[in-house]
Amino acid sequence: MIATLGLTVLAAADSASAQDAQAGARVFDIYCNACHTLKTPTPYKPAPRLAGVFGRKAGSLPGFDASLAMKTWGKAWTPALMDAFVADPGGVVPGTTMPVNVRVRDAKKRADLIAFLKAQQ
Numbered sequence: 001m002i003a004t005l006g007l008t009v010l011a012a013a014d015s016a017s018a019q020d021a022q023a024g025a026r027v028f029d030i031y032c033n034a035c036h037t038l039k040t041p042t043p044y045k046p047a048p049r050l051a052g053v054f055g056r057k058a059g060s061l062p063g064f065d066a067s068l069a070m071k072t073w074g075k076a077w078t079p080a081l082m083d084a085f086v087a088d089p090g091g092v093v094p095g096t097t098m099p100v101n102v103r104v105r106d107a108k109k110r111a112d113l114i115a116f117l118k119a120q121q
Contacts, residue, residue, distance in 0.1 A: 019111045019112055019114065019115035020112045020115060021112070021115040021116045021118070021119045022116075023109075023112040023116075024109075024111075024112035024113045024114065024115045024116025024117070024119075025116050026112075027104065027109045027110075027112050027113040027116070028050075028113060028116055028117075031086075031102055031104055031113070032050065032102075032113075035047035035098075035102075036048065036049065036050045037049050037050070038050055038051040038120050039051060041063065041064060047098070048061045048064045048066065049061065049064075050117055050120065051120040051121070052120070052121055053077045053082070053117055053120075054077050054078060054079065054082070054117065054118060054121060055076055055077065055078075056076065056077055057074055057075070057076050057077075058070050058071075058073055058074055058075055058076070058077060058093075059071035059072075059073065059074055060074070067095065067096060067097040068095070069093050069094060069095030069096050069097070070093060070096060070097075073093045079114045079118065082114055082117065083110050083111070083114060085098075086103065086104045086110050086113065087103060087104060087105065087107075087110060088103055089102070089103060
C-alpha cells in the first residue's frame with residue numbers, strides 16, 4: 001500500500017509538471033497574441049502566423065516579409081529552438097525584430113506555450 005501511495009504521489013507530481021496546452025493558450029494570449037496570429041495573417045498583426053510553425057524554416061513563411069536576421073538565421077523551428085528563442089529572442093537570433101520585453105522567462109509557461117503551438121500544427 002505504501003508503495004502504491006508513493007507511485008500515486010510521483011505520478012501526480014509528474015503530471016503537474018507536464019506540458020499543459022490549455023495553460024499555453026493563456027500564455028499565447030498574454031505574450032504572443034498582440035503580434036502573432038494562428039490563422040491567416042492580417043495587416044494588424046506584424047508577426048508571422050504560428051500555426052504550423054514546427055518544422056517550418058524561420059523567415060520562410062510565404063506572404064510574410066520576415067526580418068533579415070530571421071531569414072539569415074533560417075533554422076527550422078523545433079520545440080527546443082522555440083523554447084530557447086522565446087526565453088531570449090535577441091540572444092538566439094541577434095537582430096530579430098521580436099521585442100526583447102516579450103520574452104517568457106518561466107520555463108513552465110514556455111513548455112505550456114510549446115504544447116499549445118504543437119496542438120496548432
